Amino acid sequence: xxxxxxxxxxxxxxxxxxxxxxxxxxxxxxxxxxxxxxxxxxxxxxxxxxxxxxxxxxxxxxxxxxxxxxxxxxxxxxxxxxxxxxxxxxxxxxxxxxxxxxxxxxxxxxxxxxxxxxxxxxxxxxxxxxxxxxxxxxxxxxxxxxxxxxxxxxxxxxxxxxxxxxxxxxxxxxxxxxxxxxxxxxxxxxxxxxxxxxxxxxxxxxxxxxxxxxxxxxxxxxxxxxxxxxxxxxxxxxxxxxxxxxxxxxxxxxxxxxxxxxxxxxxxxxxxxxxxxxxxxxxxxxxxxxxxxxxxxxxxxxxxxxxxxxxxxxxxxxxxxxxxxxxxxxxxxxxxxxxxxxxxxxxxxxxxxxxxxxxxxxxxxxxxxxxxxxxxxxxxxxxxxxxxxxxxxxxxxxxxxxxxxxxxxxxxxxxxxxxxxxxxxxxxxxxxxxxxxxxxxxxxxxxxxxxxxxxxxxxxxxxxxxxxxxxxxxxxxxxxxxxxxxxxxxxxxxxxxxxxxxxxxxxxxxxxxxxxxxxxxxxxxxxxxxxxxxxxxxxxxxxxxxxxxxxxxxxxxxxxxxxxxx
Numbered sequence: 088x089x090x091x092x093x094x095x096x097x098x099x100x101x102x103x104x105x106x107x108x109x110x111x112x113x114x115x116x117x118x119x120x121x122x123x124x125x126x127x128x129x130x131x132x133x134x135x136x137x138x139x140x141x142x143x144x145x146x147x148x149x150x151x152x153x154x155x156x157x158x159x160x161x162x163x164x165x166x167x168x169x170x171x172x173x174x175x176x177x178x179x180x181x182x183x184x185x186x187x188x189x190x191x192x193x194x195x196x197x198x199x200x201x202x203x204x205x206x207x208x209x210x211x212x213x214x215x216x217x218x219x220x221x222x223x224x225x226x227x228x229x230x231x232x233x234x235x236x237x238x239x240x241x242x243x244x245x246x247x248x249x250x251x252x253x254x255x256x257x258x259x260x261x262x263x264x265x266x267x268x269x270x271x272x273x274x275x276x277x278x279x280x281x282x283x284x285x286x287x288x289x290x291x292x293x294x295x296x297x298x299x300x301x302x303x304x305x306x307x308x309x310x311x312x313x314x315x316x317x318x319x320x321x322x323x324x325x326x327x328x329x330x331x332x333x334x335x336x337x338x339x340x341x342x343x344x345x346x347x348x349x350x351x352x353x354x355x356x357x358x359x360x361x362x363x364x365x366x367x368x369x370x371x372x373x374x375x376x377x378x379x380x381x382x383x384x385x386x387x388x389x390x391x392x393x394x395x396x397x398x399x400x401x402x403x404x405x406x407x408x409x410x411x412x413x414x415x416x417x418x419x420x421x422x423x424x425x426x427x428x429x430x431x432x433x434x435x436x437x438x439x440x441x442x443x444x445x446x447x448x449x450x451x452x453x454x455x456x457x458x459x460x461x462x463x464x465x466x467x468x469x470x471x472x473x474x475x476x477x478x479x480x481x482x483x484x485x486x487x488x489x490x491x492x493x494x495x496x497x498x499x500x501x502x503x504x505x506x507x508x509x510x511x512x513x514x515x516x517x518x519x520x521x522x523x524x525x526x527x528x529x530x531x532x533x534x535x536x537x538x539x540x541x542x543x544x545x546x547x548x549x550x551x552x553x554x555x556x557x558x559x560x561x562x563x564x565x566x567x568x569x570x571x572x573x574x575x576x577x578x579x580x581x582x583x584x585x586x587x588x589x590x591x592x593x594x595x596x597x598x599x600x601x602x603x604x605x606x607x608x609x610x611x612x613x614x615x616x617x618x619x620x621x622x623x624x625x626x627x628x629x630x631x632x633x634x635x636x637x638x639x640x641x642x643x644x645x646x647x648x649x650x651x652x653x
Contacts, residue, residue, distance in 0.1 A: 134550060135571030138525055140532045142541050143578035146522025153464045153516045154182035155473035156229050158439055158497075160483035161190035161250070165217045170482045173500045175224045177479045181499075181513040186221065187229035187438050187475060189292055192236050192266070193252055199236035199266055207262070211273050222278070229438065229475075230288045231331070232267060232314060233299075239263060242301045248485050256302035260309060264317040271321045280322060289387055289438060290314045290329040295341050295367045303344040304368060308375045319382050328385035330372045331438060335390055335417050337362030351396035353407045359394060360410045366390075366421055373428040385434035385472070386425060390417040391444045392463075392555045406445075408554045414440070414463045418470035435470075439477040441497060442555050446486050448495045454596050455556040455563040455647045457508035458548040464516055465531050465544075468523075476513065491608055493598055503615055505597050506622045508649075511590045515651045518542050530574065541579070542653040545572050549646040564592060567646030574652070577637045585630040585638060591648040595625035 157177060164170050165188065177183055192198050196213045218228055234252040237243070239262055242255030257263035275283050294300035294307040302310075307330065315327045332341075337359065338352040353359045366388050376383045392413035395406060418435070425431060442448070442456050450456050460476070467474060481489060481498035489496050492503055499510040520533035520542050532543040549567025556563050592599060600621040601607070607614055630652070632638045640652060 135573070136527065136530050136545075137571075137573040138527070138530060138532070139575045139577065140525045140543075141578050142524070142534065142576050144524060146520075146524050146534050146536070148521060148536070149468055149523055150472065151182075151517070151519060151521060152467075152471055152473050153476075153513065154184065156185040156187055156436065156438065156475040157181070157183040157479045157513075158475050158477035159186055159188040159479060160485060161193065162188050162214070162217055163190060163193070163195045163250075164188070164482055164484065165221070166213070167482060169502075169504065170480060171220055171224070173480045173482065173498075173504060174221070174226060176500065176504075176506075177510070177513075178224050178226050180517070181479075181510070182517040183226060183479070185227050185229040185287065185473075185475075186479070187231055187289070189231060189233060190250075190252060191231060191233065193234050193250070194237050195250065198270075199239060201238040207265075209266070209269055209273075211270070211277075214270075215277065218274075218278070222282075227286055229436075230286055231292055231438070232288065233291045235263075236266075239266070245297075245301060247298055249487050250484070254299055254301050256300075256306045256310065260313050263310070264313040267314050268317040268321055271318050271325065275322065284322065284324050284326075286326070287385065287436065288314075288318055288325060288327045289331050289436075290327070292331050293333040293389065294330065295332045295346065297346060304341075304371065305344060307368075308372065311372075311376075312379055312381055315382050323382075326384040326434075328383060328387050328433070328436065330368050331387045331389070332367040332369070333389050333391070334393060334444065335364045335366050335388075335413075335420075336394065336396075337364045340396065341367045348396065351394075353394045353396055359407045360413075364409075364413070364417060364420070366417070366424070369421065369424055373424070373430060377429045383430050383433055385436050386421070386430075387436045387438045388421070389439035389444075389477075390414055390421075390437055391439070391441060392417075393443050393557075395444065406557075408443070408557045410554055411459070411462065411548065411552065412466065413555065414474075415466045415470065418467050422470055434472040436473045436475070437471055438473070438475050440474050441477045443557055444477075446483065446495065446497050447489075449493075449558055449560050450556045450563065451495050451497055451509065452493045452501070452507055452598055453556065453560040453563060454508045454590075454592055454598075455552075455560075455566075457512040457590060457649055458546045458647045459556050460509055460512040461516060461544065461546040461649060462528070462548045465526065465546075466528075468526070476509070492610065493601065503610075503618075505615075505618050507598075508590060508596060511595055511625065512649065515544055515588075515590075515649060518651060518653055519544060529570070530572065532574070532576070540653070541576060541585075542651070543574060543576075543640075545574070545642075545644070545648075545650040545652070547572075547644045547646055547648045551646075560598065564647065569643050569645050571641075571643050572650075573639070573641045575637055575639045579632045579636050579638060581632055581634060581636055583632045585632075585652050587626075587628045587630050587640065588651040588653070589626040589628075589648065590650075591626075591645060593626075595622065597622035
């Protein structure tokens with residue numbers, strides 16, 4: 088048995104419980120939420136990990152795509168102090184290079200106005216304010232062109248969100264193209280050509296959904312054509328892409344010019360994972376760009392591992408949750424399709440992704456989603472250039488403001504600035520090195536090529552959970568059995584030591600502390616301070632390298648636990 092001795096220590100506020108393991112003269116430490124580790128050991132599953140890794144061996148270079156881009160709600164929210172503070176926090180700890188948001192051309196940014204006599208006025212001040220502050224933080228804009236200025240919209244029969252986004256096609260495609268070109272030229276004048284060439288320009292958001300585009304597929308393709316030509320006319324090296332379509336589907340509901348909801352099949356089978364899932368509009372878009380000889384620098388779409396189609400028989404809303412490995416499957420499909428196209432070398436940017444596309448899903452606030460984020464990203468290594476988490480903040484108002492501090496919001500930081508387990512997941516992923524020494528389900532060992540520092544990440548996504556985490560937090564926490572992890576690192580310097588950081592139900596999980604407070608709504612200022620401290624209170628310990636140049640970590644981890652060894 089790995090456990091040689093167990094000591095329980097009371098920690099201030101009873102927020103942590105620790106037990107210490109002594110093995111081969113090397114001290115390791117861990118935390119549990121079960122009453123007794125010995126009792127838990129009798130229920131261990133049989134898929135434990137045992138790995139020995141040579142820290143001096145040749146590593147495999149790879150791209151840390153999870154730190155490339157992150158999402159946010161709309162541009163105007165980025166003018167708020169709390170949004171900017173949280174963006175700076177996410178940049179510092181999670182390393183995000185880009186941020187993408189809706190509403191850049193929405194009327195609350197005052198970009199475009201047209202008088203009764205046809206005179207057009209452009210106003211870049213609000214965009215300048217946002218972009219200036221982002222660049223000062225060290226984050227670049229992943230520019231999403233949308234939505235339509237009111238004075239340029241051809242169809243206002245439906246306005247999206249409470250802030251009334253105009254989603255109709257332009258009444259004049261030439262005026263739209265001129266707006267895009269003038270904006271691009273302004274950015275180059277203000278920030279310099281070298282800087283703007285490092286950005287990405289994405290045409291619209293989820294045009295396959297009637298809630299985001301009142302036109303047809305062909306009208307969107309025309310929008311892409313005039314937009315990419317306008318941008319490339321300013322500078323041919325600017326990076327442009329699309330079609331920014333929504334989550335994958337297993338049927339042909341989007342094969343026509345507009346969505347045909349009667350063709351949805353996810354309600355017609357007992358297990359939606361048995362259906363053949365594929366991207367939306369991707370193949371048609373690649374063929375269109377080929378036919379029109381259009382530039383295309385990247386493909387974008389949103390592979391949420393869910394399906395929310397209405398049941399055509401009952402009319403009830405769907406909430407289909409796919410299997411844990413759905414994201415990897417979708418990216419492999421996408422890579423195959425791109426490889427066979429006339430654009431085999433385009434970049435792949437998944438500009439929205441999360442465990443679900445609902446901003447009221449309790450799982451977003453939970454511990455289990457952290458283990459899912461880590462697993463899904465590591466499983467997707469080599470398949471994409473970015474997988475942009477939607478979103479970094481709960482300063483997000485598509486459905487209006489959340490009326491509780493934990494309302495299932497997309498953000499990895501809640502409205503009050505309390506970091507969630509999802510934040511820690513991205514922080515831990517960002518800490519990984521750029522060379523892989525070992526990778527298996529539940530464990531990745533990396534090395535930083537510049538410093539030679541070793542960083543390992545262990546994550547226990549229980550095999551008992553077959554689907555992506557969704558819904559009830561308490562129910563999810565009951566799923567799974569403990570798993571044994573044994574990692575030995577050799578060829579290390581004797582004087583080195585490692586920090587072991589544990590995220591689990593008792594450490595770094597503010598939701599649990601809030602529950603123990605009695606679920607105050609709203610928390611007092613003092614309670615908020617305590618919750619912010621609790622959110623950062625992951626357990627930290629030291630692991631020393633032995634005289635033989637090796638270090639050994641042995642632990643029995645409860646489900647959903649994530650451990651960073653650095």
